[in-house]
Amino acid sequence: MLYLLLCAAASVLRMLAAYVLSVLLALVFGVAMARSRSVERFLLPILDILQSIPILGFFPAALAFFVTVLPAGIGVEAAAVFLIITSQLWNLIFGVYSSVKSLDPMLFDMSKVYRMGRATVFFYLCVPASRNSLVANSLISWAGGWFFLTSSEIITMGAAEHRLLGLGTFIMEAFERGDSYGFYLGVASLLTVILATYILVWNPAGETILERELISLRPVYSTIESSVGSLWSTLGNLMIKAEARIRLPSFAGKAIVIAVLTSIAYFLVGGLKQLPSFDIESVYGSLLEVAYELPLSLARVSTIVAFSVFLSLAATYASYARKGIMLVVLLVGEVLASIPAVVWWPLLASIALGSPLGPYMVATVVMLQGSLWYLYFNLIVYGLAGLRKDLEEMSRVYRIRGLWYLRSVFIPSLLPSLASGALSAWGGAWNSTVAAEYVSFGERVIDIGGVGAVLNRKAAKGDALGVAMSALLLSLVITVFNKALWKRFFEFIERRYGGGE
């Protein structure tokens, strides 16, 4: 029992560390991208690719960099935190970036006229401007972190396996032992922890900052808010004082950026040297394998996204019609979206192993969990807020109701946020193929093919280079799809349904 508590505490702390780092990174990179053309041009394409690399694709980097470079205990821990960050950082960065980018440019003129330094602009303009999107995205990112928790607590690459103290490990070990009591106990405590973090922290944050009603309890949040707030403003004031005292030469900013980039490059090269030697044959091999299995995953992902669009629209309409439904569905969604992908398999083991179709059913559930909620959260947080009161009133006056209302007012109003939700859902579905298409229960291996399965097979063989190459190729393909298909779709939606009259 004490051990279970310890595991829960370890997982929560790990999540917290990753989350805090993610927010800080998101602020720094998001603001830098929005404020500097050259940083934007450099980082935007890189982020596009990074965000579509499934978590397994980061394993080689995590192992090569953290585990080998840092001392043993810290290294694995750092690798786990790094992996969690890779599953929650990207939407936070994009959120900050677009918030700052859409700020009234006159505000920046104002800051220049009154000679506000970088620190003042960062702490008093950019960060407050990003607050809403940070909170809205945190609701999703926090779930994303849990979803891949198990994958970050058990890092395996062939024979090398690192297990960390934590709930994810606890649950998987209980399952492998065949200890069903321990397994369900672990899952139950996981659910409790997730539920608690939402009710005590995220939902109150959403209520206060986004001004939406959510199921929540306040007291804990109030304490957190005031202490984080005062910590943050102390930090801000210190930085501003420092900046007013020490007038850095103008090239200092550039020098710092260059220094950071070179040191990252240095470590990356150092890490790459640890990998087995670059074998062009095997690279070709893995590229072929990915290309061969890609259509299967593509079909699955597309189906899942289409299904998610349908489900989330239905759920959104139900939530819109009855607020009570929304509150419950949101909370259920927050918890379901957080249940680690790998836990679904043992949880639904009887289905998975019961019939030949079993694995496909469980895979569908896992992929749905990895994509549906992006859509639903987007629709609820941004979509319903964008539903225009005047159009609602117009429909009431002219008695436009039922299906007619859905088709002519409700769905068109939601389309812009439906589109951006669908883009995240599509990314999420790709990422979840890693957990949906392949799983191993001790001796038994379920492998239903697809790119996610390819990555797993390579990881199981310990072919780190193969994993890295396949992940990179996969993410390139996804990026091309995003640019070629989604971008046009977005532009169409924005032209047709976005904005005002």
Add this chain to the structure above:
Amino acid sequence: MSPVLSLVNVTKSYKQDGRSIQVLNGISLEIGEEFIAMLGPSGCGKTTLLRIIAGLEKPDSGRVDIPENAKVGFVFQFPTLLPWMTILDNVALPLKAQGMGWGEARERARKYLSLTGLQAFEDFYPREMSGGMKQRVNLARALAVEPMILLMDEPFSNLDPLTAESLRSEILDLWTLGVTTVRSIIMVTHSVDEAILMADKLVILTPRPAKIAGVIEVRIPRPRDRRSAEFQKLEDRVYELIAA
């Protein structure tokens, strides 16, 4: 009397769709301790000129001579307030950014908020205030940095006529009483009436690319009466100059 500010042959053009559009065509002007109104048709380059004086943009050629360490206050066309800060903090932020502590900065901000008649509203957020009140905050913020030069870009163009009129007379009072640190005001406007009512000197610009079409001193004693014969006569002269 040596000028507070002088512009020497300032030119500026913008690139748009590959073509270069000249906006300012050699502006030279000496500004002393006086209230200048800069008049010109919409789109002629008035805002651009103010932005160059404020250091927001660099001229393509020519110079802007301002005494070293001279502070500049800017009343923007729109209030440009930070929605997440109270108006007190909005006014205090520029002071804070220059290294003042919050306590001192707020103290000074309070002084200027009361000068603009807002002392009772310091804890309000911008969204809780009317357009006229927000524009007053904009003014208080500009005065609070204790500037030598005050720039105003069509400060009344987005207010209803009554609010605009009362803000005009308040600014005039502050100017004639000399209770602020401001020694020169440059106000951009496209209202001839407003310019004659307020300024010591009118600088009239041509349509784009802007040159100085003429400079007219306003020698009517304050408070000025719009219906007086000399006011009307001057107004006619200005319109003639603009039409030319």
